[in-house]
Amino acid sequence: MRTRMCMCIPAALAVLLCGCFGTSWRRSVGVLKDMNTEVELERMFEAGAPKDAGFAHPADIPTEHLAAFVRLLTYAQPKLIGETEYVPLVAEPHVAKLSVAIAEGLARAGPAERVRFSVVNTRFQLGFLPKPRTTRGVAFLKPQGTLNLAFDLVDENTETDMPGEHYLDDWGDPTRRTITRATLRLPEHAARYRDGDGDVHPLWVIVPVEALAAAVPPDAPPETEPAPDAAGPGQMPAAASPEGAPDAAGRLTGDEAMQLLKSLDELKRRGMLSEEEYRAKVEAVHRRYDGASTVPPR
DSSP states (O other), X not given: OHHHHXXXXXXXXXXXXXXXXXXXXXXXXXXXXXXXXXXXXXXXXETTEEOOOOOOOSOOOOHHHHHHHHHHOEEEEOOSSSSOEEEESSOHHHHXXXXXXXXXXXXXXXXTEEEEEEEEEEEEETTEEEEEEEEXXXXXXXXXXXXXXXXXXXXXXXBOSSTXXXXXXXXXXXXXXXXXXXXXXXXXXXXXXXXXXXXEEEEEEEEEGGGGGGGSOTTOOOOSSOOTTOOOTTXXXXXXXXXXXXXXXXXXXXXXXXXXXXXXXXXXXXXXXXXHHHHHHHHHHHHHBTTTTSOOOO
């Protein structure tokens, strides 16, 4: 505990100096707070004065589109025995509530505000009591119509020696620094953010807003509140395996495939996808296309 305290003091001083002389973010209004989920708006400041961040807010994103996309976000959890398991970033019982709150925040935010969110997943581990594991990040829209989800914690065990106390509360900017080291698995219409220097940010996800609809399963009900018989925290949603052989619900129609391919073309044009990433995602679209033996018309 003493070692952790010593490590936190210099970092806290750095955050304080950044707030005084550099760019910082400050809470502006709360959207949702309960035992598992917290969503709020935060505003950008530079040298202590408010600054326009240039976001495309307010933004209207259908909740069911956002929830379906969040369900597809998983990360690799290697095992000592057997194949790597892919675990949802957000446990199923919390997806609907979190998505509703993020969508509400984006609709209420101004150009200088973004949405900060955190959700605590409680997962049982073999031989151990359930531990709270936090997924945390920020959400915002760029003027080009691209939704950004940047994470600094991914299903991270953040509880200290004192139950209910978390040593990483209110820590840092997910677009500048990540804490969790994880490998995300993304649906084919999304990509990792690539900055102006060509560096890829492993926990920063971007997706064209118009492509979010492709994540919604056919005849999916609107997202309002979690269903009482929701999947357990460790259960993997069937739709979250785009690289495997698709079942009937995971296949794409010609129109859906066309929309995804256009979105991938746009991501490649903006430099967000390398040639190798682009080809892999295009092949994944072809595998999910209805009548996958033929290439969707371009």
